[in-house]
Amino acid sequence: MVGIITYGAYIPRFRIKTEEIARVWGANGAEIAAGLGVKEKAVPDLDEDTLTISVNAARFALERRSVNPDEIGAIYVGSESHPYAVKPTAATVGEAIGATPVMTAADYEFACKAGTAGIQTCMGLVKSGMIKYGIAIGADVAQGAPGDALEYTAAAGGAAFVIGDKDPIAEINHTCSFTTDTPDFWRREGQGYPRHGGRFSGEPAYFKHIQGAAKMMLEYMGTKPSDYDYAVFHQPNAKFPRNVSAMLGFTSEQIKPGLAVPRLGNTYSGAVPVGLSATLDIAKPGDRIFVTSYGSGSGSDAFDITVTDKIETLINRKAAPSVEDLLNHKKYVDYAVYAKHKGKIVRAA
Incomplete structure (x- = not known):
């Protein structure tokens, strides 16, 4: 695996x-x-x-x-x-x-x-x-x-x-992605700062794609949110991941360990990796982690991860x-x- x-x-x-x-x-x-x-x-x-x-x-x-x-x-x-x-x-x-x-x-x-x-x-x-x-x-x-x-x-x-x-x-049991051409955020070559579509960045961009990838994963694995110990969602701010986790049926306790954004800010490509790292910092053998990233333009990658006993013996x-x-x-x-x-x-x- x-x-x-x-x-x-x-x-x-x-x-x-x-x-x-x-x-x-x-x-x-x-x-x-x-x-x-x-x-x-x-x-x-x-x-x-x-x-x-x-x-x-x-x-x-x-x-x-x-x-x-x-x-x-x-x-x-x-x-x-x-x-x-x-x-x-x-x-x-x-x-x-x-x-x-x-x-x-x-x-x-x-x-x-x-x-x-x-x-x-x-x-x-x-x-x-x-x-x-x-x-x-x-x-x-x-x-x-x-x-x-x-x-x-x-x-x-x-x-x-x-x-x-x-x-x-930590074994990655499965991964899947959900991608469409939804231009909610962009920066042309040579420009110093990106531009964004304001509220458009929430729906139909962030929420549609995270839910699309997450639901695809749950259906493929035959699981439900309560089957997971932790969940990590892309965190451009503190509000979006809390809202999308509730929409999908995850609890605030499941996302809490990986929700670094209130004290860190949005690290863009580093946001979900840092959140997953924070979760692995406290995870125990057998814990199951649900992960869904989001990138503007737009797409989401979902992962179903199971922590193994090697987390306590090999690192x-x-x-x-x-x-x-x-x-x-x-x-x-x-x-x-x-x-x-x-x-x-x-x-x-």
Whole structure:
């Protein structure tokens, strides 16, 4: 059975409170922040980007469980914010963890579900026998124009998963996807910030696709929400995942461990990977996890995962920081420092 061999997450330590962003943009900003249910978000340091986040997440994964770098045959990095338009993030990650030459490496882009698309690709390559291990990473330094609703949530962070079929800590029982051409969110080449369809991003975009993939999974597996111990849904804000989980019949307790967005913000391609990592941090053998990502444009990937007893015998979860550790390790900045870190303001030449 193909599954997760080990995992790791990384979140920059700097934070900005949404009330500080609202202070700069006025009364309407405070209303936006309150409605989204996000109290603060992670901000990259001046020398951090999607590449450094991906490298740190991959290194943490390998610290939890030793994997021979020579046996890593694929690396895929999903992101909306690759540092180069032409130069793969995945190749540099491979070099940084000693896994080069890699048989196949590529950067993925499908808005916020590019990381889970990488997991699916690694699953296929492992199942076919082409590779022994593959690494799938979802990471972003999310963009949001000054004063736009996105600025209150667009955050930095990500997670990495080593996929294989030799003693996985969590078996991936099945995966399926639901995709249509629904343009709710986009950024043209060369533009610094994305644009979005406002309420259109909820329905028919987010809710239609997550429910489409989730219902397809439940029907295929012959399961119901109560059969799962935990559930992780894409979290662009705190409201959407809570609403869609209730629509599908999942409880607030099932999604609570993986709902990092109120203290993290929306890490785009890293959102579901970080949520799944937080869930694996506390999961026990036999626990079943339901996962559904979402990427604008639009599509959702669903996963049915069962935690194995190997999570207690073959990895050392304490060898790398948990998501809770990373969320608690923080330093607050004001809007001016945040804007400098995000490149919204730069020193004149």
